[in-house]
Amino acid sequence: MNILLTGGAGYIGSHTYLALAEAGYTPVIVDNFSNSHRGVLQRLQAITERPVLCEEGDVLDTAWVEGVLRKRRIGGVVHLAGDKAVGESVAKPLKYYRNNIGGAVSLLEAMQAAGCEVMVFSSSATVYGDPASVPIAEHFPRSHTNPYGHTKLVIEDMLAALNTAQPSWKIAVLRYFNPVGAHASGLIGEDPSGIPNNLMPFIAQVALGKRAHLQVFGNDYATPDGTGVRDFIHVSDLAEGHVAGLKALLERGESLTVNLGTGRGHSVLEVVKAFEAASGRPVAYQFAPRRPGDIAQCYADPSLAEQLLGWRASRPLDQMCADSWRWQSKNPDGYR
Numbered sequence: 375m376n377i378l379l380t381g382g383a384g385y386i387g388s389h390t391y392l393a394l395a396e397a398g399y400t401p402v403i404v405d406n407f408s409n410s411h412r413g414v415l416q417r418l419q420a421i422t423e424r425p426v427l428c429e430e431g432d433v434l435d436t437a438w439v440e441g442v443l444r445k446r447r448i449g450g451v452v453h454l455a456g457d458k459a460v461g462e463s464v465a466k467p468l469k470y471y472r473n474n475i476g477g478a479v480s481l482l483e484a485m486q487a488a489g490c491e492v493m494v495f496s497s498s499a500t501v502y503g504d505p506a507s508v509p510i511a512e513h514f515p516r517s518h519t520n521p522y523g524h525t526k527l528v529i530e531d532m533l534a535a536l537n538t539a540q541p542s543w544k545i546a547v548l549r550y551f552n553p554v555g556a557h558a559s560g561l562i563g564e565d566p567s568g569i570p571n572n573l574m575p576f577i578a579q580v581a582l583g584k585r586a587h588l589q590v591f592g593n594d595y596a597t598p599d600g601t602g603v604r605d606f607i608h609v610s611d612l613a614e615g616h617v618a619g620l621k622a623l624l625e626r627g628e629s630l631t632v633n634l635g636t637g638r639g640h641s642v643l644e645v646v647k648a649f650e651a652a653s654g655r656p657v658a659y660q661f662a663p664r665r666p667g668d669i670a671q672c673y674a675d676p677s678l679a680e681q682l683l684g685w686r687a688s689r690p691l692d693q694m695c696a697d698s699w700r701w702q703s704k705n706p707d708g709y710r
């Protein structure tokens with residue numbers, strides 16, 4: 375079955391491409407390459423030993439997407455395309471509302487016109503805002519603290535409204551925790567442009583000698599060592615979660631919303647130590663003030679995903695670090 379994979383050239387998209395291909399689906403990438411690299415396509419081809427199907431364009435172009443859905447006889451859509459930097463969303467909110475919400479509306483209209491009603495959507499643990507307790511279960515109240523998070527929340531609500539109006543739609547909402555790591559081949563991985571916003575790529579660049587030291591944002595949180603605690607999940611586990619979500623929709627036909635996390639929290643300092651062990655390199659760090667908008671701890675109750683999808687994350691923190699280091703050290707300049 376042909377599956378449209380929007381944002382398929384990105385970090386999570388490229389790993390999801392491999393998981394879909396591994397499971398016997400034929401992924402067709404749609405990407406505008408605004409925050410991804412064409413170089414990833416050759417890598418995907420090298421790993422799968424198959425030509426990569428890619429349509430370059432924007433999900434905001436409804437008529438074009440409808441044409442792609444028809445031409446490629448698409449049986450389901452995995453929608454990852456979107457902007458994802460929290461800080462940028464505060465500075466440029468309209469960009470986020472247009473690209474993320476406008477992009478989702480456009481894609482859904484194209485799907486409706488083409489008669490494709492199966493969608494897996496990439497949401498985020500950010501929809502839980504500052505949770506009252508951990509682990510976080512799906513029924514927890516949702517809120518948002520920045521425009522990026524707001525777009526995820528609005529799209530979730532939009533999908534629910536569509537599903538109420540048209541019960542024939544099958545929709546899986548996947549709430550990601552903190553994806554890190556890279557494919558075991560070392561051929562694909564995260565390639566942020568400029569200074570990385572996120573912890574793991576920043577640590578990897580310190581280990582590589584590209585950056586002098588990590589700033590640890592806050593050491594006075596109410597956590598075991600005072601630094602922030604997150605549910606880091608290997609991107610290949612996350613990718614397999616998309617396949618499990620898609621299969622559940624196609625086989626059982628019931629819409630669902632699940633967390634994709636490991637259920638374990640690790641602190642910033644634990645990640646630093648694990649990365650040093652995996653890479654054999656020192657990771658210098660300095661404590662810095664808390665980053666505005668950060669919460670103390672965030673980790674998933676992943677039991678619903680296991681119950682509904684038969685999926686659970688299996689790759690531990692040391693493997694996340696080892697795979698991240700393999701990618702970073704083999705590709706010091708990413709795909710460039």
Ligand code: UFG
Pocket residue numbers: 458460498499500501523550551552571572573574576588589590591592601602603604642665668
């Ligand atoms: N951190 C540092 N130094 C850095 C970068 C991060 O100490 O240079 C700390 C943060 O303060 C936080 C932890 O590392 O405690 C993780 O930070 P990330 O930026 O890697 O990840 P976040 O948890 O802040 O954000 C992620 C995704 C967002 C999503 C959010 C909530 O990147 O898209 O989870 O689900 F919105």
